[in-house]
Amino acid sequence: VRLFLAARLPESLLKDLLVLRADWVDTLGGWRFLPPEDLHVTLRFLGETASAPDLLARPAWTRVVAEARPFRCALTRAGRFPERGSARVLWVGLEEREPGAALGDLARRLEQAARAHGFAPEERPFHPHVTLARARRGARPDLPPLEPLSSRGEGWVREVVLFESRVAPGGARYTALETFPLGASTLDA
Numbered sequence: 001v002r003l004f005l006a007a008r009l010p011e012s013l014l015k016d017l018l019v020l021r022a023d024w025v026d027t028l029g030g031w032r033f034l035p036p037e038d039l040h041v042t043l044r045f046l047g048e049t050a051s052a053p054d055l056l057a058r059p060a061w062t063r064v065v066a067e068a069r070p071f072r073c074a075l076t077r078a079g080r081f082p083e084r085g086s087a088r089v090l091w092v093g094l095e096e097r098e099p100g101a102a103l104g105d106l107a108r109r110l111e112q113a114a115r116a117h118g119f120a121p122e123e124r125p126f127h128p129h130v131t132l133a134r135a136r137r138g139a140r141p142d143l144p145p146l147e148p149l150s151s152r153g154e155g156w157v158r159e160v161v162l163f164e165s166r167v168a169p170g171g172a173r174y175t176a177l178e179t180f181p182l183g184a185s186t187l188d189a
């Protein structure tokens with residue numbers, strides 16, 4: 001199965017994203033929008049994984065996430081990949097507000113745990129974002145104005161989710177396999 005670890009979006013940020021998404025759905029052509037329930041922030045893409053390594057790694061995800069504290073995030077700006085040339089992906093960036101480097105730290109610890117469990121190293125820099133839409137095959141899609149978001153909302157990230165990605169007509173769909181709460185081990189102490 002194809003797996004990835006993602007931060008669950010705080011409700012308040014999801015709400016802001018859905019307003020933006022609805023606006024883009026109405027005004028932009030050539031894009032396939034992710035269904036609202038599939039919006040997420042990937043922390044570590046694990047790729048095609050056999051069931052033994054998946055099950056062996058889950059206690060490590062549990063531990064790493066339990067040892068991290070919940071953190072506050074805000075949306076930054078809309079962007080596209082690639083930044084030049086024909087765009088394939090529309091996204092909205094995410095940044096942590098408090099206590100500071102929590103989002104990057106969490107991704108780094110998951111990266112260490114993934115390598116320790118034999119997953120191939122992720123070489124690309126971590127760029128926290130929520131993908132809202134992918135270009136339709138063969139389309140020259142319309143582009144939105146990429147301004148800073150008017151939303152000033154902040155919300156707490158409290159959960160990391162292990163997702164399975166399944167190929168489906170009209171694009172991949174995601175299924176949550178397991179949810180790991182942030183800060184579980186600090187609560188027990």
Ligand code: 2AM
Pocket residue numbers: 004041042045089130131165
């Ligand atoms: P994206 O949103 O920028 O496309 C499931 O595919 C999730 O894993 C997506 O959020 C996707 O990022 C992310 N991802 C990271 N690396 C990937 C890769 N090499 N192949 C597919 N998806 C990847």
